[in-house]
Amino acid sequence: MLDIYIMGKRYQVPEGLTIQAAMEYCGYRLIRGCGCRAAFCGACGTVYNFKNDPTLRYALACQKLVEQDMYLTQIPFFPAAKPSYDLEKMEPTGEQILKIYPELLTCFGCNNCTKSCPQDLEVMWYMSDALRGDIKEVAIKSFDCIMCGLCAARCPQGLVPYNIALLCRRLYGRYVTPRSKHLDDRIAEIEEGKFDAEIKELQNMSLEELRQRFDKRKILKE
Amino acid sequence: MPYPSYMEESIRKVEATRERRLKEELPRIPVGERMPVLKAFHPDFIKACMRELLVGPNKGERTPNELADLLEGNSRIDPDKIDPELNSGVDYDVDVLVIGAGGAGASAALIAQETGADVLLVTKLRLGDANTVGFQGGTQAADRPDDSPALHYLDTMGGARFTNDPKLVEALVKDAPSVIKWLESLGVIWDKKPDGSMAEVALAGECVPRCHCCRDYTGLEVMRVLRDEVKSRDINYVEFAPAIELIMDEKGQVAGAVLVNLETNEPLLVRAKAVVTATGGIGRLHIQGFPTTNHYGATADGLVLAYRVGCPIVDLDTMQYHPTCAAYPLAILGLLVTEKTRGLGAQVLNIDGEQFAHPLEPRDVLAACIIRECKERGKGIATPTGQVGVWLDSPRIDMIHGEGTVAQNLPAMVRQFGRFNIDITKEPMLIYPALHYQNGGIKFSPDGSTPIPGLFACGEVEGGVHGKNRLGGNSTLDLFVFGRRAGRTAAKYAKGVKPGKLTLDHVRQWQRELKEAGLAEVRPISPKLLPDYARQPYDYLADYVTERLQPGQIKVA
Ligand SMILES: Cc1cc2nc3c(=O)[nH]c(=O)nc-3n(C[C@H](O)[C@H](O)[C@H](O)COP(=O)(O)OP(=O)(O)OC[C@H]3O[C@@H](n4cnc5c(N)ncnc54)[C@H](O)[C@@H]3O)c2cc1C
Ligand code: FES
Numbered sequence: 001m002l003d004i005y006i007m008g009k010r011y012q013v014p015e016g017l018t019i020q021a022a023m024e025y026c027g028y029r030l031i032r033g034c035g036c037r038a039a040f041c042g043a044c045g046t047v048y049n050f051k052n053d054p055t056l057r058y059a060l061a062c063q064k065l066v067e068q069d070m071y072l073t074q075i076p077f078f079p080a081a082k083p084s085y086d087l088e089k090m091e092p093t094g095e096q097i098l099k100i101y102p103e104l105l106t107c108f109g110c111n112n113c114t115k116s117c118p119q120d121l122e123v124m125w126y127m128s129d130a131l132r133g134d135i136k137e138v139a140i141k142s143f144d145c146i147m148c149g150l151c152a153a154r155c156p157q158g159l160v161p162y163n164i165a166l167l168c169r170r171l172y173g174r175y176v177t178p179r180s181k182h183l184d185d186r187i188a189e190i191e192e193g194k195f196d197a198e199i200k201e202l203q204n205m206s207l208e209e210l211r212q213r214f215d216k217r218k219i220l221k222e
Numbered sequence: 223m224p225y226p227s228y229m230e231e232s233i234r235k236v237e238a239t240r241e242r243r244l245k246e247e248l249p250r251i252p253v254g255e256r257m258p259v260l261k262a263f264h265p266d267f268i269k270a271c272m273r274e275l276l277v278g279p280n281k282g283e284r285t286p287n288e289l290a291d292l293l294e295g296n297s298r299i300d301p302d303k304i305d306p307e308l309n310s311g312v313d314y315d316v317d318v319l320v321i322g323a324g325g326a327g328a329s330a331a332l333i334a335q336e337t338g339a340d341v342l343l344v345t346k347l348r349l350g351d352a353n354t355v356g357f358q359g360g361t362q363a364a365d366r367p368d369d370s371p372a373l374h375y376l377d378t379m380g381g382a383r384f385t386n387d388p389k390l391v392e393a394l395v396k397d398a399p400s401v402i403k404w405l406e407s408l409g410v411i412w413d414k415k416p417d418g419s420m421a422e423v424a425l426a427g428e429c430v431p432r433c434h435c436c437r438d439y440t441g442l443e444v445m446r447v448l449r450d451e452v453k454s455r456d457i458n459y460v461e462f463a464p465a466i467e468l469i470m471d472e473k474g475q476v477a478g479a480v481l482v483n484l485e486t487n488e489p490l491l492v493r494a495k496a497v498v499t500a501t502g503g504i505g506r507l508h509i510q511g512f513p514t515t516n517h518y519g520a521t522a523d524g525l526v527l528a529y530r531v532g533c534p535i536v537d538l539d540t541m542q543y544h545p546t547c548a549a550y551p552l553a554i555l556g557l558l559v560t561e562k563t564r565g566l567g568a569q570v571l572n573i574d575g576e577q578f579a580h581p582l583e584p585r586d587v588l589a590a591c592i593i594r595e596c597k598e599r600g601k602g603i604a605t606p607t608g609q610v611g612v613w614l615d616s617p618r619i620d621m622i623h624g625e626g627t628v629a630q631n632l633p634a635m636v637r638q639f640g641r642f643n644i645d646i647t648k649e650p651m652l653i654y655p656a657l658h659y660q661n662g663g664i665k666f667s668p669d670g671s672t673p674i675p676g677l678f679a680c681g682e683v684e685g686g687v688h689g690k691n692r693l694g695g696n697s698t699l700d701l702f703v704f705g706r707r708a709g710r711t712a713a714k715y716a717k718g719v720k721p722g723k724l725t726l727d728h729v730r731q732w733q734r735e736l737k738e739a740g741l742a743e744v745r746p747i748s749p750k751l752l753p754d755y756a757r758q759p760y761d762y763l764a765d766y767v768t769e770r771l772q773p774g775q776i777k778v779a
Contacts, residue, residue, distance in 0.1 A: 018553050027758060030755070035518055041442075063553070087451075143436075144437075144637070170450065173406060173408075182366060186364070187365075203388045217373070217377075217380075
């Protein structure tokens with residue numbers, strides 16, 4: 001058994017539990033701070049330290065295993081700026097980003113955001129990419145962001161890096177990546193009704209005919 | 223915690239056979255010959271784990287015990303205590319109420335708003351805390367020149383052994399390419415080739431690669447974009463406020479819902495001209511004790527709500543067990559290992575490092591084959607905590623497609639196993655089936671309407687699209703296709719409908735039926751809202767305390 005401290009109170013839990021499971025083991029019923037339980041949703045970003053080591057550390061409560069003498073807490077979602085905007089009326093430029101998030105200019109590179117990222121992303125670097133208007137770099141570097149909010153919680157300037165990165169990615173997906181011609185062609189074909197007869201034919205087949213058609217279909221190998 | 227040393231021996235065998243397996247391809251089991259292995263090993267066929275429903279629109283049909291309990295459950299509310307408020311003081315009065323903010327609910331809300339409706343989106347946890355955020359493998363759409371919606375139709379029907387509703391499948395495959403386009407116009411970054419054309423991968427049961435991905439964070443990418451769009455358009459939303467009962471009007475139309483503030487227990491009444499249920503799946507019921515891939519709030523609530531207003535459910539006798547979910551380490555038990563891993567070339571291997579099934583068999587067949595390999599043939603690998611599993615040979619992917627492919631295409635998997643010191647670019651993953659998806663659901667039509675006027679459904683909560691077995695990549699398609707359709711239909715319906723006086727008589731009626739069937743005393747309270755994971759081993763309360771607890775807290779049969 002390990003000793004852990006939840007909001008200052010000592011509990012004993014078996015080894016091998018995540019922070020989330022350890023809290024449940026102690027009798028907590030989670031409402032906040034628990035979503036996918038699989039490192040995708042960002043609901044469970046948390047900070048912890050140890051009895052004899054005050055350095056703050058950052059993790060996802062659904063992934064991090066408890067250790068001896070851990071001091072734990074739950075942080076509810078951190079309040080964060082999220083202006084309304086209409087992507088259709090925007091341009092993929094640095095000026096555009098600064099118009100929506102002018103506080104980006106106040107970043108002085110303390111790197112707390114990067115240090116707090118449980119996905120190990122280079123948050124400060126892509127904030128400076130955003131400042132330079134390099135939307136593509138932001139999109140690539142920030143792609144694995146699960147928006148847990150820890151970076152915003154630690155930013156002394158009140159930036160919300162995860163929302164700034166999200167805007168960059170949306171602009172990148174909408175305006176910068178080249179269009180897929182075969183996708184547009186197919187949509188037009190469907191609208192013209194090109195496949196209707198064939199689908200109707202399949203719908204009118206007997207179960208046996210349909211089964212044969214299915215078993216005989218060619219499976220493309222790449 | 224890397225693999226314990228006793229497993230290393232089996233990993234050596236996996237490595238030893240890898241060179242030979244590079245060219246080895248086992249035959250697929252023909253459709254007509256799948257039944258024996260399914261019947262013997264698929265959890266859906268274990269008779270004792272299902273029972274007939276005794277009340278409600280599906281009376282007489284079989285469903286897993288865990289779901290049957292909830293469908294036959296007691297309401298959380300006393301209509302007599304709420305009714306006087308209903309027609310005087312509702313908290314929200316809107317055109318369209320959307321219940322559940324995963325991908326289906328968010329899509330429905332966006333389109334309903336575009337169609338001119340005043341929309342309220344309510345959800346149990348945060349916006350986007352949903353199964354949608356976790357989907358990895360992607361979304362099907364037949365957009366390649368050598369593919370066609372008709373082939374997509376054929377694959378979808380065959381994958382489900384022809385048990386789907388043909389009209390729903392037609393809508394699914396024909397809307398698919400425009401769904402991909404719609405998401406891109408909202409800013410979703412799809413995996414593409416340098417010239418901009420979509421880079422589809424093949425999932426099990428597809429005759430042409432058809433699955434669109436955003437690395438293996440597809441659901442995350444889509445959900446964060448949709449969530450941002452909902453917020454950007456100032457759509458009204460309430461978080462941590464699950465619906466616990468639908469409200470009807472005197473004309474028998476669904477006309478709103480009772481919500482509860484999860485933290486304070488305050489009830490909130492919503493009057494709505496149309497209600498869209500988009501509450502997702504069922505995984506957290508842990509049917510037959512299986513671990514699950516689903517998010518914390520996947521407890522079948524929407525099925526319960528709809529059932530109580532008399533809406534039938536289809537295909538409630540089948541669940542999808544995803545064949546490849548983490549069996550080790552314990553901390554990530556049930557974590558989904560995307561089918562894309564197999565799509566890219568990972569094979570499934572037993573303790574001797576040998577293949578025993580084609581890796582791209584449909585999910586039900588592969589799950590049954592894995593269970594057979596472990597339970598009947600004893601060729602699984604046991605973990606220290608008593609789980610058992612087989613190998614999924616991810617390093618083979620880099621051997622086929624070149625070094626770096628795993629890291630580029632499966633970053634979430636690399637990171638998630640990496641947190642436990644397992645390097646999946648070099649070592650295989652230990653996997654076993656987990657409860658993944660509710661194949662059936664609320665009976666509904668291609669336009670998103672249900673047999674009950676005023677009630678619409680979309681996403682995992684509805685049924686018929688996938689019959690008794692869903693193909694990978696078709697569910698996320700389903701939720702956008704029918705989310706959009708349900709949103710549009712509900713908004714149009716809301717413009718025309720003449721609402722009557724609100725009532726909760728259907729709840730009174732339901733409780734009477736339960737009583738007559740002798741079930742009121744023995745069934746739990748539903749909807750369940752959240753799983754009971756908080757350990758409460760304490761037994762010191764006086765009986766009268768237990769009796770006076772909220773009914774939802776008493777554990778019955
Ligand atoms: C890990 C994982 C991987 C997957 N991978 C794929 C894949 O690659 N391809 C594919 O096609 N499918 C995949 N699926 C399936 C697919 O992702 C889901 O079926 C789909 O996302 C369901 O979407 P939805 O919007 O219907 O439900 P969800 O996304 O689950 O959303 C439902 C929402 O309703 C809320 N809710 C529940 N009850 C209530 C209530 N009483 N009141 C208010 N709100 C409520 C929930 O909290 C949630 O926010 C995967 C699923 C999982 C879990
Ligand atoms: S609960 Fe979703 S990231 Fe931890």
